[in-house]
Amino acid sequence: MNQDTWSRVDHYFCDALLPDDPVLTAALADSDAAGLPSHHVAPNQGQLLHLFARMQGAKKILEIGTLAGYSTIWLARALPEGGQVVSLEANPRNAEVARINIERAGLSHLVDVRVGRAIDTLPLLADEGLAPFDLVFIDADKPSNPQYLDWSLKLARKGTVIIGDNVVRNGEVANPHSEDANVQGVRRFFELMAANPRLRATAIQTVGSKGYDGFSLAIVEG
Template identity: 65%
Template sequence: MSEPTWTAVDEYFNAALIPADPVLDAAVQLSAAEGLPDIAVAPNQGRLLNLIARIHGARRILEVGTLGGYSTIWLARALPADGVLVSLEVNPHHAEVARANLKSAGLAEKAQVRVGRGVDSLAALAEERPAPFDLVFIDADKPSNPEYLAWALRLSRPGTVIVVDNVVRNGAVIDAASTDPTVQGTRRLFDAIAAEPRLDATAIQTTGVKGYDGFVLALVNS
């Protein structure tokens, strides 16, 4: 099977299961018009994040990597009326686009976007001693994934769900000799998860409109 087939199947799934959504479509269009890279999650992946948050009953969500706010909208829509989402973005322009998209989605009061280097923003957030997050979605620079995981654990509780995107690297994740920092960062992420007794985790390979990739799903158990 080829990538065109994966894409066609995704398009079929999306047409069958995900109704047209002018707000999300507008977020994609504004992101493209503002020159943001086309690397946001696909619609069916956004719905998966939304379902995970709803099934889990998440009231507080942390997102590492905002981009244009497409996944942020999916996640924030899963929150109850008094829910809170904090999203971290290193690029000020991306953050401004995301804020505009969240405002258009009616979510500006529920979802905040903080600008800065991810590990610095996480350290600053931890200093505020916030209530633990129920769900953490990590989708930022891959070399920093082990550090993002460590901070996610500090900001979590038993029962917190952690999702890490883009962990297959088109299959390159199995190449221990790779010189690609995104591959090595992903491999160090898996080493960190395997060595962490507080986590139960699995990884799932995916194919679709975004190509060949996958994600980690982990549960903080103690």
């Protein structure tokens, strides 16, 4: 199997199961036009996040890493009226593009995009009493994943779902000797999940239009 095959199958899945969505298409186009990196989830992965949020019955969602707001739109569309996505983005330019995309989607009343390093803005969420969140999606800088997990737990309740994206690192996650800070951040993330009695977790490898990757899925049990 190769990238062409993975992409072809992903396109088939999307054509078969996901109707054309001008809002999401425009969000991707705006991201490209602004020169943002193509790190957004694939459409079928966005739908997966949406389904996870709906299955969870999420009313409050925390997203760490907004980029252009593509995954934010998928998550916000899963919310009931009165729900909220708080999305944290370190790059002001990314946040500006995301806000435009979210407004065009008609979701500004459900989404709060906050600018600043997540390590700095996460404590503010606790101070403001916004917790607990029902679902947390971690999709930001990987060296900080251990801290993001710690804050996710502080902002969680029993039953909160925590999803970590891009955890395979082209297979290097299984290499304990890797000198890549992203790999080591993900490995420490897994070590902390495994050692925490509050968590039950797993991880899945994936292939598709975004290449070889995967995600972690955990639930807070206490």
